[in-house]
Amino acid sequence: MATVKLIEYAAASPEVRTVYDDIMATRKTDWINNFWKALAHHPPTLRRTWESIKQVMAPGALDPLVKEMIYIAVSATNGCEYCIRSHTAGARKAGMTEAMLGELIAVVGMANETNRLANSYQVEIDEPFMK
Amino acid sequence: MATVKLIEYAAASPEVRTVYDDIMATRKTDWINNFWKALAHHPPTLRRTWESIKQVMAPGALDPLVKEMIYIAVSATNGCEYCIRSHTAGARKAGMTEAMLGELIAVVGMANETNRLANSYQVEIDEPFMK
Amino acid sequence: MATVKLIEYAAASPEVRTVYDDIMATRKTDWINNFWKALAHHPPTLRRTWESIKQVMAPGALDPLVKEMIYIAVSATNGCEYCIRSHTAGARKAGMTEAMLGELIAVVGMANETNRLANSYQVEIDEPFMK
Amino acid sequence: MATVKLIEYAAASPEVRTVYDDIMATRKTDWINNFWKALAHHPPTLRRTWESIKQVMAPGALDPLVKEMIYIAVSATNGCEYCIRSHTAGARKAGMTEAMLGELIAVVGMANETNRLANSYQVEIDEPFMK
Amino acid sequence: MATVKLIEYAAASPEVRTVYDDIMATRKTDWINNFWKALAHHPPTLRRTWESIKQVMAPGALDPLVKEMIYIAVSATNGCEYCIRSHTAGARKAGMTEAMLGELIAVVGMANETNRLANSYQVEIDEPFMK
Amino acid sequence: MATVKLIEYAAASPEVRTVYDDIMATRKTDWINNFWKALAHHPPTLRRTWESIKQVMAPGALDPLVKEMIYIAVSATNGCEYCIRSHTAGARKAGMTEAMLGELIAVVGMANETNRLANSYQVEIDEPFMK
Numbered sequence: 086m087a088t089v090k091l092i093e094y095a096a097a098s099p100e101v102r103t104v105y106d107d108i109m110a111t112r113k114t115d116w117i118n119n120f121w122k123a124l125a126h127h128p129p130t131l132r133r134t135w136e137s138i139k140q141v142m143a144p145g146a147l148d149p150l151v152k153e154m155i156y157i158a159v160s161a162t163n164g165c166e167y168c169i170r171s172h173t174a175g176a177r178k179a180g181m182t183e184a185m186l187g188e189l190i191a192v193v194g195m196a197n198e199t200n201r202l203a204n205s206y207q208v209e210i211d212e213p214f215m216k
Numbered sequence: 217m218a219t220v221k222l223i224e225y226a227a228a229s230p231e232v233r234t235v236y237d238d239i240m241a242t243r244k245t246d247w248i249n250n251f252w253k254a255l256a257h258h259p260p261t262l263r264r265t266w267e268s269i270k271q272v273m274a275p276g277a278l279d280p281l282v283k284e285m286i287y288i289a290v291s292a293t294n295g296c297e298y299c300i301r302s303h304t305a306g307a308r309k310a311g312m313t314e315a316m317l318g319e320l321i322a323v324v325g326m327a328n329e330t331n332r333l334a335n336s337y338q339v340e341i342d343e344p345f346m347k
Numbered sequence: 348m349a350t351v352k353l354i355e356y357a358a359a360s361p362e363v364r365t366v367y368d369d370i371m372a373t374r375k376t377d378w379i380n381n382f383w384k385a386l387a388h389h390p391p392t393l394r395r396t397w398e399s400i401k402q403v404m405a406p407g408a409l410d411p412l413v414k415e416m417i418y419i420a421v422s423a424t425n426g427c428e429y430c431i432r433s434h435t436a437g438a439r440k441a442g443m444t445e446a447m448l449g450e451l452i453a454v455v456g457m458a459n460e461t462n463r464l465a466n467s468y469q470v471e472i473d474e475p476f477m478k
Numbered sequence: 479m480a481t482v483k484l485i486e487y488a489a490a491s492p493e494v495r496t497v498y499d500d501i502m503a504t505r506k507t508d509w510i511n512n513f514w515k516a517l518a519h520h521p522p523t524l525r526r527t528w529e530s531i532k533q534v535m536a537p538g539a540l541d542p543l544v545k546e547m548i549y550i551a552v553s554a555t556n557g558c559e560y561c562i563r564s565h566t567a568g569a570r571k572a573g574m575t576e577a578m579l580g581e582l583i584a585v586v587g588m589a590n591e592t593n594r595l596a597n598s599y600q601v602e603i604d605e606p607f608m609k
Numbered sequence: 610m611a612t613v614k615l616i617e618y619a620a621a622s623p624e625v626r627t628v629y630d631d632i633m634a635t636r637k638t639d640w641i642n643n644f645w646k647a648l649a650h651h652p653p654t655l656r657r658t659w660e661s662i663k664q665v666m667a668p669g670a671l672d673p674l675v676k677e678m679i680y681i682a683v684s685a686t687n688g689c690e691y692c693i694r695s696h697t698a699g700a701r702k703a704g705m706t707e708a709m710l711g712e713l714i715a716v717v718g719m720a721n722e723t724n725r726l727a728n729s730y731q732v733e734i735d736e737p738f739m740k
Numbered sequence: 741m742a743t744v745k746l747i748e749y750a751a752a753s754p755e756v757r758t759v760y761d762d763i764m765a766t767r768k769t770d771w772i773n774n775f776w777k778a779l780a781h782h783p784p785t786l787r788r789t790w791e792s793i794k795q796v797m798a799p800g801a802l803d804p805l806v807k808e809m810i811y812i813a814v815s816a817t818n819g820c821e822y823c824i825r826s827h828t829a830g831a832r833k834a835g836m837t838e839a840m841l842g843e844l845i846a847v848v849g850m851a852n853e854t855n856r857l858a859n860s861y862q863v864e865i866d867e868p869f870m871k
Binding site: 550555556557561563583586587588590591592593594595597599600604608 | 681685686688694717718725726730731
């Protein structure tokens with residue numbers, strides 16, 4: 086159970102409904118997941134976070150599937166269960182195959198390992214990497 | 217300065233040189249960066265880490281540039297300066313444009329934010345994300 | 348289930364009971380939460396941790412509610428479910444309104460985002476911040 | 479040195495200057511710190527991050543000094559040097575005394591310790607904390 | 610439920626069975642825990658991770674019990690529930706007493722606290738520590 | 741430069757000098773490292789932290805060298821440069837050989853990797869690990 090009451094559409098203020106409507110229209114779905122229903126506890130955070138996500142996850146120089154996989158990489162590194170599960174589902178919907186997931190997780194694992202190897206030995210940065 | 221002595225090629229044992237030679241051949245370069253020279257302090261870690269990186273970063277279901285960007289995402293989340301700098305250089309060499317870098321970092325930032333929003337409210341996982 | 352047996356008051360040694368009694372007296376409650384019952388597995392850790400918490404969370408230059416909110420901020424950043432839930436309950440008891448919680452979490456989210464933006468670009472520290 | 483070129487006011491596009499002007503007006507200063515000059519590398523991230531920070535850090539149910547201290551708590555937990563230094567400077571400017579800083583850091587330290595004690599023993603959440 | 614299907618021995622490919630057989634032989638057990646059944650979703654990750662763990666956790670300059678305790682320390686710091694529970698079980702099997710567990714966790718807690726005290730004040734490194 | 745003034749022995753209050761004297765006596769040295777000089781900015785934190793460290797790092801069920809290595813493992817995972825360097829020096833002084841350091845760091849690296857593999861796939865905990 087969340088630490089705040091989830092706000093369902095039927096109980097939402099007009100300000101919150103406007104965001105919910107935009108989420109459903111943008112994602113071509115009739116469903117709002119719990120993350121947004123929790124943020125609705127504080128409407129300015131709901132609106133700001135949705136506007137930011139909508140901007141950041143839109144197609145651009147990177148395609149949406151790559152963005153979803155980056156989201157998984159960060160969420161796995163931070164150990165956020167909600168985000169790992171929701172973005173793994175999102176990436177699969179966006180076309181991620183099981184082979185792609187396997188390689189993604191392998192890279193996430195190795196990066197977490199080598200980050201700590203570099204930390205542990207306090208490796209000094211090579212001059213060419215400072216340019 | 218690293219906490220261990222960096223092993224230069226000239227001072228390296230045959231076992232270490234074999235790894236260095238494979239790194240230079242695989243990367244088509246005549247240069248070994250400090251990370252490997254620090255790992256050479258413990259040859260089994262040098263060999264194992266290189267074999268793992270070589271396998272994990274090779275082209276496959278994901279292309280090498282996407283893999284480099286995932287590496288940046290993890291390293292930025294962990295705050296590993298060496299890894300952020302070396303993989304930003306590596307991703308640029310592999311074709312990452314400045315627009316791609318900008319979008320990558322924007323996703324990394326938002327994922328770190330929403331990971332903590334989900335944590336903070338202890339949002340319960342939606343049933344469809346459990347399938 | 349915890350990885351160690353929780354020590355109930357009835358089963359506790361005199362040394363552990365002394366700490367439990369002080370927790371209940373200080374907090375004006377007749378209840379010991381599981382965190383302390385787990386620490387009681389190692390009595391020196393129980394006593395030291397309680398003495399430290401008692402000192403650190405007492406009113407001083409910062410009021411106890413601000414301290415509870417700082418605890419939530421750290422716990423959400425680390426993703427510690429037990430600590431998020433217990434300190435959210437504690438902060439509400441100390442007077443945190445839902446509006447205050449909303450703003451607190453918004454700051455926690457943004458700080459986690461901008462920490463990674465600063466990391467990602469390896470922004471150099473401005474001279475005035477070094478004074 | 480940052481991994482991207484810092485954009486100075488004189489070299490900035492009109493879009494970037496508009497954000498810089500708003501930062502200086504809001505903060506009543508004639509100075510832009512390096513964080514924003516790095517974000518200007520990707521103008522949508524600059525604008526979005528500034529609009530978010532302006533909203534989140536404004537006075538509300540929590541006063542700006544408390545918000546600055548929460549920022550320090552998160553940044554210290556994540557180990558972000560830039561953010562620790564800039565927000566410690568910001569909090570002092572907003573009125574944080576040395577005694578307040580001392581207590582803030584003491585709470586941050588203890589929270590990081592007890593988060594790991596709770597993790598280590600996998601303490602189960604008490605029923606009253608689930609309400 | 611994991612985000613990928615767990616691969617049971619009966620349903621495993623010959624490549625996966627070879628790894629499972631080696632795990633059981635090395636650990637003198639007839640049981641495969643879920644971690645490996647999940648990795649089997651991506652056989653190259655299963656094989657590489659097992660080969661690495663087998664090498665790294667073998668007796669050497671450090672004995673296996675110390676290695677298991679280091680694993681707990683890292684896992685508790687990262688908050689990985691699976692790893693905390695599996696390595697706490699593993700360390701007990703390798704001879705860790707309850708007193709040893711209590712001291713281990715106390716050190717993990719203090720290290721996490723003092724890491725953040727050092728971060729918070731941005732303590733400069735003493736010259737003798739740079740040698 | 742630290743964000744607070746380092747307190748040298750000559751300028752220290754009697755309360756701070758008492759702690760400094762105990763540090764030097766306990767460690768059989770005539771030198772105080774910067775960490776303590778920064779904590780002296782807030783004397784209650786200095787005293788409490790030193791008393792805790794003295795208790796936690798003393799010989800017990802685990803020997804001091806193992807405790808120093810656990811400190812390195814946590815500090816490398818958190819990326820705390822000050823703590824990595826000071827405890828690597830401390831562990832060497834306590835008898836850690838270069839081979840031991842190499843194996844320690846190898847375990848730290850693998851634990852960080854497998855923590856994220858377990859997170860990424862959200863591996864469910866085996867029933868035997870819940871006992």
